[in-house]
Amino acid sequence: MGKYIEDAKELLTYVGGRTNISAVTHCMTRMRFVLADPAKADVDNIEKMGIVKGTFTQAGQFQVIIGNEVSDFYDDFIAVSGIEGVDKAAVKKAAKANQNVLQRLVGTLAEIFTPLLPAIICGGLILGFRNVIDSIYMFDNGTKTLVQISQFWNGVDSFLWLIGEAVFHIGIPLGICWSVMKKMGGTEILGIVLGITLTSSQLLNAYAVASTPASKIPVWNFGFIKVNMIGYQAQVIPAMLAAFTLVYLERFFKKITPKVVSMIVVPFCSLLLAVMMAHFVLGPIGWKIGSAISAVIYAGITGPVKVLFGAVFGTFYAPLVITGLHHMSNAIDLQLVADFKGTGLWPMIALSNIAQGSAVVGMAILQKRNAKAQEVNMPSAISCYLGVTEPAMFGVNLKYRFPFVCGMIGSGIAGMLCTLTNTTANGIGVGGLPGILSIKPQYWGSFALCMAVAIVVPIVLVLILGKKRLTESEKGLVADIDDVKKEEEFTASSKQVDVCGCVEGTVIPLKDVHDKVFSEGLMGEGVAIVPDGEEIKAPCDAKVQVMMEETGHAVGLKLENGAELLIHIGLDTVYMNGEGFENLVRVGDVVKKGTPLIKFSKDKIKAANHEDTVMCIITDKGLAKDTELHTGIKADLNTSIITMK
Structure with missing residues (x-):
């Protein structure tokens, strides 16, 4: 077990x-x-x-x-x-x-980019470290970098670029092509080859296009047409368009090609046409689309409305996480890095995560005496500060609602400050406190200030609002409300409780039931009813404690005096797997006398060769001292079949 x-x-x-x-x-x-x-x-x-x-x-x-x-x-x-x-x-x-369609689209994007994140995060950290050693003038009175004064660190800087280039120049287009093919069920190696053709050393590097005169750009000359030999290093949309084209070309040729020659025809035709489409049509179009999107976002981050942009994005990023739409930000971040050598979007994402974690810290302070709540609060806060937000958001903040809003407010203020100071990251990093390692060194100070805001503001707001919104039991100042109810149940006065007929019929002694478990009282004392009706109703005020959801043949009730009552419909009806039974209540429901609990079919029970006798068993007497069983009478809701004193 x-x-x-x-x-x-x-x-x-x-x-x-x-x-x-x-x-x-x-x-x-x-x-x-x-x-x-x-x-x-x-x-x-x-x-x-x-x-x-x-x-x-x-x-x-x-x-x-x-x-x-x-x-x-x-x-x-x-x-x-x-x-x-x-x-x-x-x-x-x-x-x-x-x-819906939008959810499927977002889900597809998430599945494409998620496998690439480890490499992207690694590349971002490496670029951040290289910036520290080759871009910060902290030696010789602020005139030289570490790389300039040390041959060792110069070699480290050069070596690390091997990984940085592999990730951002080559890895992104190649990885996207591979991931799309894997996601869509295509031949993955063809996706890898397609990605290589987009970043080949034969092509003019995408980063050199802007500084190269048009007359100097190499071309493929086919006589009647010339095509620029331009690479798509770090480009997201051209790679996605090319990869999806390859997927559907491969599907098309698989469909029309005889299997005997498919190994030759399908990959050759699919890859050749996909590469041609990528360089002749899709690449240039995708480049322009990607550049347009990144230009709009960049204008929002750095333009005259940047403070408003930061406030809106910072405030509403957390709700985007709930919908799953936040996955689209990965593609935008990568495009910003490709076009502008950095992204101002990702720092705000990290700040949103920090703010939600801080809201949980505020809850942990408020609930310091609530041991059960702390089992969730502390691990969730730590997880959130390290970039994993789900436990904090769904386990704490959305549960109480106001901490989630407090986190949004703190994130919105931090986002405003982030765009106001033009804080920029080298790329996507760890989405929490360690995220500072991916920030460009010249912005470490401003990002640290933003982090302080994202930490302090949610905590303060939660403490202020929580004092009024949380109950004493939620704070841990009194016992949990369920424990209080339980205690009240077991300390209630031992007044008489009458268990009435849960179904119309004739009450018989348990010893007459054709099942030793019941007839010999192994489950407890009680009575049985040969039913005339087909609906089980609550025989008294109670709380539903157990419900056989799958089979529907039994329900357990907890009575006012703490006693527990089992109502079991038929003999061996568990093997009917719910056929002929319909549950009308759920575990935890508080029911009044007469509340319908279960509907059942006598005909279906009979057809399954089972008896339909209904057992009413006291499995725990609770506070009751004496029990009187009434048999040989007609059962209904106005007649007591078991009296507990």
């Missing part, structure tokens, strides 16, 4: 049972569900589970944040549910049924 078996059972119930799960997998911190009916997920109760850090729905997937132990939890969940786990690709495919 795994350590998370009970938690897994509970989560299975709350997501709507195995019949509501179309697919399930997990990532580093989250369980990822594709649900047949997302509305059946009991989000409130899921988020109350001790092991759950939060929930959210994105890209058609219902995601439950578990934390670092998610792998072990997943194994126990699969064992408990009996569901065959699938890989992430299968889950994403299933989730597309729940996505």
